[in-house]
Amino acid sequence: MTDTPVTEPAEFWESRYRDSGRVWSGKPNETLVREVSALRPGTALDLGCGEGGDAIWLASRGWRVTGADISRTALARAAAHARDEGVADRVTLERHELGVTFPEGTFDLVSAHYLQSPVALDQDGVLSSAADAVAPGGTLLIVMHAAWPNWQTEPPFDAEFPTLDGVLDALALPVGEWTVLTRERVRRASVSPEGEPGHRDDHVWRIRRSG
Template identity: 45%
Template sequence: MKPVLTPDETSRSFWERHYGKMTTPSDGRPSAMLVRFVAGRAPGRALDLGCGRGDDAIWLAGQGWHVTGADVSETALAAARASAQATGVGSMTRFECHDLSATVPEGSFDLAFSMFMHSPVEFDRLGALRRAAAGVAPGGLLLIAAHGSCPPWSWADPETAYPTAEEDLAALDLPEWRRVFVGPIAREATGPNGVRATVLDTVIAVEKVRP
């Protein structure tokens, strides 16, 4: 169901309301694309853009990464901190509140990733991704997974045309980075009430070239 937005809606007010309605614990499952593209990489420092309730960050911390998660919702971040403590990775994680249209966490990261950072409230998604890319250390990975198709349970209009991975990469303007993978990947996904569907993800995985 498409969310109802108030006339003065902001990213912060929308996502606070969204996460405030959630009464069941997060399922703790990491994103499939994160698991796929991080496999085999040596743990280091990671940045999770739009971390929500922290599933990806907590999973990464369990693999030995030191993870900074950023989200605009303090409600989501409080849940992420509690889950990290409960799973024993509190010392490996840090969760910061950011309006990603304006700021991202500072630092140098061996991995910066964004898993489906879409919003019904307009915000500067490409700007956030560019700022995250600037913080990737030489040899580090920038990983972006986004919707390439509209699943049956999506908020979006069924006719929504999503950018391709090539279009997003061109907009990011990272010509000197090495391509690991850029393109679409189909997968089976489960939505609310157990509804299953084949969805298309657009994936960008690029490494910053060492000098």
Template identity: 50%
Template sequence: MTGHHHEQPAADTDPARFWDERYGQRDRIWSGRVNPVLAEVAGALPPGTVLDLGSGEGGDAVWLASKGWRVTAVDISSVALDRLTVEAERAGVADRITTVRHDLTQGFPPGRYDLVSAQFFQSPLVLPREKVLPPAAEAVAPGGRLLVVEHGAPPPWAGPDTGHHRFASPEEILAAMNLDPDGWDTERRGAARRTATGPDGRTGELIDHVVLVRRR
């Protein structure tokens, strides 16, 4: 999450309202560009069906649809999904995207997908990996993949108040998936580096933790 000082929301904050308000503060809170690791992974695959978890304003979903994927975009925020739909229409790919407003801590949308993508799923609200990643893996069709990308370190422009935040290692992310080792191959597990521009216009290197697994 980029941005300056996020107040820690109260434990009983309603997540849908939190995100609707967060999106409502500005016309756009994410860059609108596809996440680079997703572009690299999905770009090398034949397009199929993809479940985009926490799709936000649709940078990934619109890119995937433009490459021929049939996208199911899930987010808790109706504000974000409305924006995603506008972006999809603008890009001429609305017919390839289905939006689903859903709180993933309360269960999962049905279906099996060739690719399940969870990009930067961390949230200031408690979103337990252990609760979300096993059903995300369940949603992968035979021969399909689950791609999880998380922040691996605070961005260089983050303030001193981010020091207490712990970033899960790729091994911890993989462990949280709770996969049957006989049923899955780990295709990628490690860190990826990318250059990004911070809110103050300064560029710096960001570290992402990446786990890509394939169901046999």
């Protein structure tokens, strides 16, 4: 009998976390640290927060953070990590299947790292909702993989990587209301599961809303 691939987003991501130990390092994404360190702390929304590395780093710097993820297991790990780091009072965690439900309110920072999925995800719709959730004077930070790692000789699934202009075109942000502060391709170290050193390129957009 052949196993049927899991294609429902909730099942896929819950299985990804439930069937393994900690998936991520617990450290914040490099681009978040680079792009946000100079910002004045306020309220933040971390979309696809996973096990909470970014949310907890933001909270440790004085932000009040709402983290949203589809996996209950990931959220439970994020909550435990926040308690361990003494920032649980500044981190609110909510379960959302982005593209179907979305956190309420507006935020001084909306961070969307790697909203790329091998199962169904309305990426353009989620990013549009992310822009709508940015408060006047706030910041939208988007980070996407630009290509497979250089050591990935056989991609595990077909993927269409967004371009720098493509994401901005899809967002169609009102002229005069937003300022693009960062729009660039960056390279970072990436180690294969076998320990082979390499690199991976990402695309980064930091956009400020007027107000």
